[in-house]
Amino acid sequence: MSKKVTLYITGLLLIALLATGCSSDGSDETESNESANDEGTEETTERTLTHASGEITLSEQPERIIAPYLEDSLLALGVEPVAQWSIGDTVLDYLQPQLEGVPKIGYDLPIEQTIEQNPDLIIFSGPSALQNGSYEDYSNIAPTYVFEQETSANWREQLTTMGEILDKQEKAEEVLTDFDKKVEEASNTIEESIGDESVAFVWTMGEQFYVFDENRYGAEIFYNDMGITKPEFVENLPEEGAEWNPVALEKLGQIDAEHVFLIGNEGEAGFEVLENSSVWQNTPAVQNDQVYTMNDPSHWTIDGVLAHEMSINKIVETLK
Structure with a gap:
């Protein structure tokens, strides 16, 4: 057997031994690395969402959210907006116990007011809601998601989609399940009453x-x-x-x-x-x-x- 062939075979054996060692002796290290990756998934996993005006990519969980007239879905998912929808002094009265102290922002999201709130996510109920600036104007401030008009008009679909945007799909499902139980109980009560x-x-x-x-x-x-x-x-x-x-x-x-x-x-x-x-x-x-x-x-x-x-x-x- 030539010297060149001998060296080739020896090299293959070394590679095999190293591979075996990595799969057995290094298993704890591999599991540790996988665990570390899992721990960091929530913070570092990028999510790309397609919407009515294009796509956005979110690399972190947004914390400062503006979603005018969509506050019901936000709060149902346990998320408080950084500013709330208003027309003058008019706000969504029924949500004020949860939105007490949250500053108001014009229903049409004036650009300067939006910048002042320093959002890291802006959500519009549909393309027609962009009345005070272009999609690009808002995208330059923060990632901007625009609902399909039909989706935001259907409250169940709106909540489900909001769960997808905020990576809270399980919470959205839970809220809808609880609501359906409430409807069933209320139905029985009303039937007994009238x-x-x-x-x-x-x-x-x-x-x-x-x-x-x-x-x-x-x-x-x-x-x-x-x-x-x-x-x-x-x-x-x-x-x-x-x-x-x-x-x-x-x-x-x-x-x-x-x-x-x-x-x-x-x-x-x-x-x-x-x-x-x-x-x-x-x-x-x-x-x-x-x-x-x-x-x-x-x-x-x-x-x-x-x-x-x-x-x-x-x-x-x-x-x-």
Whole structure:
């Protein structure tokens, strides 16, 4: 055997021995390295998310988040925004116990106000929400995610997607599971309380009146998931459109619901209008003293898991 061949075979044997040693004697070190990598995964793993305006890559868990009008989903996942949606002094009243002390930011996210909050993630409810600057303007401030309009409009999909954005998918699933249990329990309670008696939900703003159809805000849950009986008046409402059209007082006087939740800010002009209206005073719910005034409209007129939980609590508490 030539010297060159002998050296080649010797080299192969050395490589094999080294490989064997690494797989056995070095196993503890390998496991230690894997453990160290696992410990650092949460902080260093990059996530790339595709959204309505492109892609973003997040290498760390964002802590300073601005997500105007999406605060319900954030809080449901245990995340407090760095600033909250507002129009002037108007905020989402029903969330104020959780958002006390959180500074306000304009609904259209003025660029200067956004910079002042030093966010590390900005989330818009849809492309149409970018009213005060371009996507690039916000991306230069922080990674910016833009929901598909259809996704943010569906509160369940909004919450699920928010869980994906924040790497809290399990928490989102848990919240939805708990909500479905709440709906089932509330449904049983309502059935025991009023049976198949019908319920309507009327919102007054100014001197105008809006009746919730079965696809409007929480009414989708009340009627379709909880099985609350719709009055014929609601059954005959025009098909839902993009605009929510008010119902004339004379038409409202035809409402045949046995129970009516009348929703509006305290002192709203519509309450006085109804008080002085003979057509309203002759409706079944008024005649039977089964009109219930709800003076916090904010959670009734928005889609969100926390909002719907509050509305369900009010229904159960009122009809029990």
